[in-house]
Amino acid sequence: MIGSDYTLELCNVFHSGQVEPGSFFQRLIGGVKTGVILKDVSFTTHSGEVTAILGSKGSGKRALLDVIARRVPAKGHILLEGVPLENEQFNSTCALVRHNTRLLPGLSVQQTLALSLTKISGYLKSSKVKQVMADLALSNVAHKCVTNLTKSEYRRLVIGVQLIRDPIILLLDEPTWDLDPLNTYLVISILSNAAKKYGTAIILTMEKPRSDVFPFLDRVVYLCLGDVVYAGPTRNLLDYFGSIGFPCPQLENPLMYYLCLSTVDRRSRERFIESNHQIAALVEKFKLEGQGIMQGNLHENNRIVNPNKIQLNYGKPGGMRVIWMLYLRLLASIFNLKKNGMKQMFMRLLALPIYFFILWIFYNEAKDYQRAFITKSGLIFNAMVGTYFISIMNTICLYSPYRTRYYQESQEGLYSGASLLLSWNLVSLPFSFLSTLASAAVIYPILSDISENLDFVYFALALWSCYVYAEQQAMAVMMFVKNGLIAGIVNIYITCIYIMLASGVLRSYKGFEEWLYYLTYITHTRYASIFMHRNVFKQPTFNILPYSDQENCTSTITNLIQTSSNLNTNSNANCRYASGRAFLTERFSSKNFNGDIFQSGDFDPEFNLGVSFAFSVGIMVFNKFLYLMPLPGYITDKFRE
Structure with missing residues (x-):
């Protein structure tokens, strides 16, 4: 001593x-x-x-x-x-x-x-x-x-x-x-x-x-x-x-x-x-x-020395105390009336609902005609993409100071990256859940009957899994990339790839080669998109929708079902989808698929929601191990400079 x-x-x-x-x-x-x-x-x-x-x-x-x-x-x-x-x-x-x-x-x-x-x-x-x-x-x-x-x-x-x-x-x-x-x-x-x-x-x-x-x-x-x-x-x-x-x-x-x-x-x-x-x-x-x-x-x-200099205060506190102190730091930086606290509160709670309110303005007048299939699918797509991108933006703006402080304090042996991530998730998850729940409440009445409370909650949970996944992805990239703009571009580029591949909106699965279709199985977007589309288009409302107030599609679609002919050869090409089931079959089944898509295991709602959260939890666990890995000095040093 x-x-x-x-x-x-x-x-x-x-x-x-x-x-x-x-x-x-x-x-x-x-x-x-x-x-x-x-x-x-x-x-x-x-x-x-x-x-x-x-x-x-x-x-x-x-x-x-x-x-x-x-x-x-x-x-x-x-x-x-x-x-x-x-x-x-x-x-x-x-x-x-x-x-x-x-x-x-x-x-x-x-x-x-x-x-x-x-x-x-x-x-x-x-x-x-x-x-x-x-x-x-x-x-x-x-x-x-x-x-x-x-x-x-x-x-x-x-x-x-x-x-x-x-x-x-x-x-x-x-x-x-x-x-x-x-x-x-x-x-x-x-x-x-x-x-x-x-x-x-x-x-x-x-x-x-x-x-x-x-x-x-x-x-x-x-x-x-x-x-x-x-x-x-x-x-x-x-x-x-x-x-x-x-x-x-x-x-x-x-x-x-x-x-x-x-x-x-x-x-x-x-x-x-x-x-x-x-x-x-x-x-x-x-x-x-x-x-x-x-x-x-x-x-x-x-030389006046302190007779009680034998260490009392210094050294590393216990693991749970470290996590608790990091958790209190996060809360203290959010719940205050200073500029930074108000910024954090706005970005965590209001940024996503405001984006969804803008979507509501554009999609509010959508009616239940044939074009509702495309319109409401587009609204689901924009909601999912916006959740990904706003989550990335919030993470890059809010996480950077804590990441820099972590790289400095980890040099002192005070705590590991796993402790930082755990405390961050304890704070971030409740905020992101409240934000996505409020956002879903803004647009869900356009998509379906809000009285279906359980379906609404499931829809909000699917959006929440998108938010959490994108947040964890951004944190993984930010371990290696210091510059916020570059980290944002990298994350958006990665996100755009799996959105274009697996959302089923920009391109139907039927247009994919077999190897590309199977590639969609390793993306979070596939499961979240299929779940949200099934949640909306399973409704009886989407059976034989008219083209307009003056043009009914009942006879056209009945003839189509009886003759199994191509829609484009029919007398009324505007009546394309007989039901939500037909729309989903076209967008989310492979080109070799024959049968009822709702009976397919790939369309099981519990399975898709569960896998969506499995991706989010999986990348959380992956980040824990990622932040425990020793990195080359030229990477960690740039965060401390």
């Missing part, structure tokens, strides 16, 4: 990785350019200290944080109290905060902290939330939505999400990036106070350090192209560089001056060569003379 006073040591750490960005195909086949990123990096830091890793872009700062966090493989030793720091131990006792961390947009500051995944709960957690908000100067914006925070407030909140869990080591990637001088000073001073108050070892990266943050940094590490130019206490910085012939000029910012000294000058070939030689000399000089400086400790009276 780690006590209140501890030491983190890096000894001769080397790390190799990708040094130039590559195309998707190059990364897929492993053809990207790689090289040594960190070269023999060593430094020490202690509890209660703030250590700054300084270097220009490409110097290896972020890679060093990833190595300490055990996110990438490395050679050398990373020791916490003399024991190798492994990934599992880091996830249970330490934290890494990237400057581009994304929080859930529908929550307030207080909700974000209160719904963070920690072991503590109840009064202890409520007290901790208030304490962290006070420490990070966030108390005055406690009820403000995270999307309305300033950059500085947002960064402090991201840090607070980790501080509330009392990490013993806190790594921060560019916490002051793109902040103005006043807020940069505020963030660094807050981190320094937190390090002293909680006894946390804080390691942060900075690309452009200001002189006013100098007093808050206990140690600095200068990196240049993966090499260490200096690593040790800040109070020894000026003496060390002065002793090797590089005194800092008066009125200069020492942090920035020595950063420029440790940066390759690329303005000309001559300067590039000269600066490379100078940096190589600095690296060798530090290896020879810097070991004593590296071991230099700060005075103990300057």
Whole structure:
């Protein structure tokens, strides 16, 4: 067990990785350019200290944080109290905060902290939330939505999400990036106070350090192209560089001056060569003379450590508690009067009924004539297609923030994709059921007698299975595709394929070759479409419908039945369908089918509704396993960037 006073040591750490960005195909086949990123990096830091890793872009700062966090493989030793720091131990006792961390947009500051995944709960957690908000100067914006925070407030909140869990080591990637001088000073001073108050070892990266943050940094590490130019206490910085012939000029910012000294000058070939030689000399000089400086400790009276630092809050909560907290996050982001909450409520509950109301406007005047066969089939088709597409649209718009947050938190080992999907489904399924039930109630009176309550409920259930299937399909695609527009196009393209193939509306099954007809059996659309059509056209209303008020089809269809001749040779070609049974036989039977389609096993209503839901439940289970699969780093990394 780690006590209140501890030491983190890096000894001769080397790390190799990708040094130039590559195309998707190059990364897929492993053809990207790689090289040594960190070269023999060593430094020490202690509890209660703030250590700054300084270097220009490409110097290896972020890679060093990833190595300490055990996110990438490395050679050398990373020791916490003399024991190798492994990934599992880091996830249970330490934290890494990237400057581009994304929080859930529908929550307030207080909700974000209160719904963070920690072991503590109840009064202890409520007290901790208030304490962290006070420490990070966030108390005055406690009820403000995270999307309305300033950059500085947002960064402090991201840090607070980790501080509330009392990490013993806190790594921060560019916490002051793109902040103005006043807020940069505020963030660094807050981190320094937190390090002293909680006894946390804080390691942060900075690309452009200001002189006013100098007093808050206990140690600095200068990196240049993966090499260490200096690593040790800040109070020894000026003496060390002065002793090797590089005194800092008066009125200069020492942090920035020595950063420029440790940066390759690329303005000309001559300067590039000269600066490379100078940096190589600095690296060798530090290896020879810097070991004593590296071991230099700060005075103990300057390090105030928390005697109760033994972990109480940090670590992974239990599985059911994780699911419960994720479930509460979803509910909190929906049930509020903020912009994001109202958007979610509208899309989940009203988007589909509004679309069905538009359908009602166009199909409301449909009467029970011969053209009702095509018209009502078209209404079923539009209802089914609209349910698919609106489900895809809602999922892509609403699921993206939770997916991004999942990819970030899963790096910390907090929960798996299966936990996220379970909590999402617990929230989404009731909303989608209510939405499809209300939508079905809008158009079902046009299709059939609404007094047939059970048939109406079955019709709504078939639509619900369409919604759930499309939602789960979109979530599966979004595991690999980050861009929402591209994910939407991919989903719509896939959906259009099985709609055109198996809906029975755009093209009759009788027109299919045998292999194409059997292909419809592996689509969700076949079973949902057949069920909804049978639900509507089984009615006695659809027996020998007239062509119009003046033109009756009774005699025409009777003659047709008696002679079994082609409709087009009949005296009245407008009277095409004798009944709903005849219409369904034409649209949904194979070209070799002979017999009563209602007696066919393929037309059994319980079977088709059951298979529709089997597809929806099946893709839910498939997604659970899909989100548990390990993915290549170049896929998961893009969701965290």
